[in-house]
Amino acid sequence: MPRLDARLKLVAAEIRGKIHADIGSDHGHLLAALLSADRIERGIAVENKLQPYRNSSATLERLNAEVRLGDGMDVIEKNEIDSLSICGMGGQSIVRILSEHPNRLPKQIVLQPNKAIASVRQWARDNGYWLTxxxxxxxxxRFEVLVFSRFGPPHDPVYQKLNEVGLDEPIGLMFGPWFLLRKDERLLQRLAEEQRYLQSKQNLTQTSRARVETIRRLLSSDHFLSR
Ligand SMILES: C[S@@+](CC[C@H](N)C(=O)[O-])C[C@H]1O[C@@H](n2cnc3c(N)ncnc32)[C@H](O)[C@@H]1O
Structure with missing residues (x-):
C-alpha cells in the first residue's frame, strides 16, 4: 500500500463521501489509501495525461475504482459522486476545472492548491460553497488543504465572523479566514518570516510593498495583538 505524504494525509482525513472522485490522480495513491482503509466505497480517478493515467490504473487495479482519461469534470456525470478532491495543482487550474461543469459538482469538495489559493477561496465564496x-x-x-461544503446562498458566514474581529474579506481570502480566526501559530510565524525577508530587500516592487503593508496591518491588528 502506498504511503501518503503529510499533504495527502491531511486531504484523506477530510473526505466523507461514499463515492469519491480525485481529479489529477497522477499515481493514484490517494484513492488507493482511501479504499484500502474502507474510508470510501468506490473511487473514480481522472487523469488528462497518458502516463499518469496508466500509473493510476496500475495502482488501483484490484480496488473498487475506475480510472478515466479526460479533462477534469468532463468525464464525471451529474449526481455520480458524493465528494471530490483536486490536489497539487495551481489555484487557477483548479478554478477552471470547477467552473466548467458547475451542475456536476458534489456537496463536499476538498482542495489543495499549490498557489493562487485566494482565487480558490474566492470561487467558493461566489458559488455557494462554504469553507468549513x-x-x-x-x-x-506549507501546503494548505481547504474543505468546502455546498450550502448555497446566503454567503459563507465565516467572512462575517472575520469582520466581527476587525479583519476584512480580502485579507480572509488571501490568508484563510479560519487560520486568521484561530490565530494560527504557523501562519503567524510564516508571515513574520516573510515580513522580515521582504523588509531586508531593497527596491521592492509595488506588489511586494503592498504585501508588506498588508502583513504589517494584520500582525498589528487588535485581533492578533490580543493573543
Ligand atoms: C502535480 S500532479 C498532482 C498529483 C496528485 N493529485 C498529488 O497531489 O500528489 C497534477 C496531476 O493532475 C493532472 N491534471 C492536470 N490538469 C488536469 C485536468 N484538467 N484533468 C485531469 N487531470 C489533470 C496532471 O496530469 C498531473 O498528473
Whole structure:
C-alpha cells in the first residue's frame, strides 16, 4: 500500500463521501489509501495525461475504482459522486476545472492548491460553497488543504465572523479566514518570516510593498495583538 505524504494525509482525513472522485490522480495513491482503509466505497480517478493515467490504473487495479482519461469534470456525470478532491495543482487550474461543469459538482469538495489559493477561496465564496475548515502542513513546506461544503446562498458566514474581529474579506481570502480566526501559530510565524525577508530587500516592487503593508496591518491588528 502506498504511503501518503503529510499533504495527502491531511486531504484523506477530510473526505466523507461514499463515492469519491480525485481529479489529477497522477499515481493514484490517494484513492488507493482511501479504499484500502474502507474510508470510501468506490473511487473514480481522472487523469488528462497518458502516463499518469496508466500509473493510476496500475495502482488501483484490484480496488473498487475506475480510472478515466479526460479533462477534469468532463468525464464525471451529474449526481455520480458524493465528494471530490483536486490536489497539487495551481489555484487557477483548479478554478477552471470547477467552473466548467458547475451542475456536476458534489456537496463536499476538498482542495489543495499549490498557489493562487485566494482565487480558490474566492470561487467558493461566489458559488455557494462554504469553507468549513482549512488545515496546513508545516511552516516552510506549507501546503494548505481547504474543505468546502455546498450550502448555497446566503454567503459563507465565516467572512462575517472575520469582520466581527476587525479583519476584512480580502485579507480572509488571501490568508484563510479560519487560520486568521484561530490565530494560527504557523501562519503567524510564516508571515513574520516573510515580513522580515521582504523588509531586508531593497527596491521592492509595488506588489511586494503592498504585501508588506498588508502583513504589517494584520500582525498589528487588535485581533492578533490580543493573543
Ligand atoms: C502535480 S500532479 C498532482 C498529483 C496528485 N493529485 C498529488 O497531489 O500528489 C497534477 C496531476 O493532475 C493532472 N491534471 C492536470 N490538469 C488536469 C485536468 N484538467 N484533468 C485531469 N487531470 C489533470 C496532471 O496530469 C498531473 O498528473
Amino acid at each position: 475548515d482549512e488545515k496546513c502542513t508545516g511552516i516552510k513546506r
